[in-house]
Amino acid sequence: MVSSEDTTTCSWVExxxxxxLGGDLGPEEVTRFEDHVLACSSCEEELSLAxxxxxxxxxxxxxxxxxxxxxxxxxxxRRDRPEDVRDRFAPLRAPRFASRWRLAAALGLAAxxxxxxxxxxxxxxxxxxxxxxxxxxxxxxxxVEYAMLVLGETGYRSAKVAGQEAxxxxxxxxIEGVVRTLLKSExxxxxxxxxNQHAKENPKCG
Amino acid sequence: xxxxxxxxxxxxxHRHRIFNLCCYYLGxxxxxxDVAQEVLVRLWRNLDRVDEKALSVWLARVTxxxxxxLLRKKKRDRGIFSGDGFEAACxxxxxxxxxxxxxxxxxxxxxxxxxxxxxxxxxxxxxLILREIQEMxxxxxxxxxxxxxxxxxxxxxxxxKRLRDEIREKVTDGEF
Numbered sequence: 001m002v003s004s005e006d007t008t009t010c011s012w013v014e015x016x017x018x019x020x021l022g023g024d025l026g027p028e029e030v031t032r033f034e035d036h037v038l039a040c041s042s043c044e045e046e047l048s049l050a051x052x053x054x055x056x057x058x059x060x061x062x063x064x065x066x067x068x069x070x071x072x073x074x075x076x077x078r079r080d081r082p083e084d085v086r087d088r089f090a091p092l093r094a095p096r097f098a099s100r101w102r103l104a105a106a107l108g109l110a111a112x113x114x115x116x117x118x119x120x121x122x123x124x125x126x127x128x129x130x131x132x133x134x135x136x137x138x139x140x141x142x143x144v145e146y147a148m149l150v151l152g153e154t155g156y157r158s159a160k161v162a163g164q165e166a167x168x169x170x171x172x173x174x175i176e177g178v179v180r181t182l183l184k185s186e187x188x189x190x191x192x193x194x195x196n197q198h199a200k201e202n203p204k205c206g
Numbered sequence: 207x208x209x210x211x212x213x214x215x216x217x218x219x220h221r222h223r224i225f226n227l228c229c230y231y232l233g234x235x236x237x238x239x240d241v242a243q244e245v246l247v248r249l250w251r252n253l254d255r256v257d258e259k260a261l262s263v264w265l266a267r268v269t270x271x272x273x274x275x276l277l278r279k280k281k282r283d284r285g286i287f288s289g290d291g292f293e294a295a296c297x298x299x300x301x302x303x304x305x306x307x308x309x310x311x312x313x314x315x316x317x318x319x320x321x322x323x324x325x326x327x328x329x330x331x332x333x334l335i336l337r338e339i340q341e342m343x344x345x346x347x348x349x350x351x352x353x354x355x356x357x358x359x360x361x362x363x364x365x366x367k368r369l370r371d372e373i374r375e376k377v378t379d380g381e382f
Binding site for chain 2: 053058
């Protein structure tokens with residue numbers, strides 16, 4: 001025990017032991033804690049004991065599940081009726097949209113590339129080429145819209161992944177900046193608009 | 207991914223943690239195996255209702271509840287932290303030390319820690335096991351036990367203090 005003016009600190013030290021060992025005390029509190037422990041043998045013992053307890057808690061055995069437990073569980077669940085089994089993994093699978101939006105995104109972005117590239121003015125004289133028809137442009141725009149719509153629905157994270165994949169595959173390298181901007185801004189906007197409305201207005205799209 | 211393959215993957219991911227929790231409630235015993243098996247079956251039957259992100263918490267809650275149910279049914283309020291399996295497991299850890307005497311002392315200390323944990327009532331024992339053995343966060347423990355975060359902190363603090371108090375008594379008695 002330390003001097004009489006410091007007696008209240010013993011209870012504070014005891015209360016702060018876990019935080020001290022867990023590294024949750026601020027620098028000033030650490031100094032206060034350690035200064036007291038240096039001067040107080042009972043708190044020093046308490047800290048030493050706490051350290052040993054924490055260390056040994058961490059070294060307590062971890063039990064491994066015997067294979068037989070798993071096999072018995074499987075035997076039991078195999079007796080479940082097939083109709084109970086059908087869609088158990090639906091919530092744990094990737095969203096149903098996963099493959100569909102990837103395809104739509106790829107198609108849409110490819111179309112966007114085609115449109116942008118074809119409409120850009122070339123610095124070098126080029127042989128005459130055929131511009132896409134109005135219908136083709138409209139279809140490409142719809143595809144891009146649909147891709148954005150689905151991307152929006154699957155969230156910004158998915159959009160980022162899809163964008164990254166497309167970039168890595170070299171699909172949209174020439175207009176990377178444009179697509180990045182679109183992915184960021186349009187995904188959120190289309191999410192709000194709703195897929196059904198789009199499908200209603202553009203029955204041929206998607 | 208077939209349904210069974212998916213389930214097998216999940217089981218492989220979580221089965222040791224489930225069984226470990228059972229052992230800390232019931233002792234490494236046939237009871238622990240039976241409860242772990244029941245947890246896996248319940249996981250299967252509730253797959254469509256469990257959010258994958260909250261799966262660990264869900265499993266901890268179900269496992270703990272089943273363990274407590276079994277203890278109540280057997281009119282026991284604690285598991286059995288003894289038996290050959292448990293001693294062997296403690297021995298295995300102790301053998302890792304260089305100094306045999308220190309190893310023995312620490313093994314005895316671990317045994318005392320387990321006895322002290324065994325003597326605690328819920329939710330202190332549960333919180334201690336979930337935090338120190340299962341290494342769950344305060345937030346996860348709160349969700350598993352239906353307790354506010356701050357309550358988890360306070361209970362954990364009390365549980366650790368009680369653990370030290372019990373151990374200190376043994377130290378004072380010269381047991382190690």
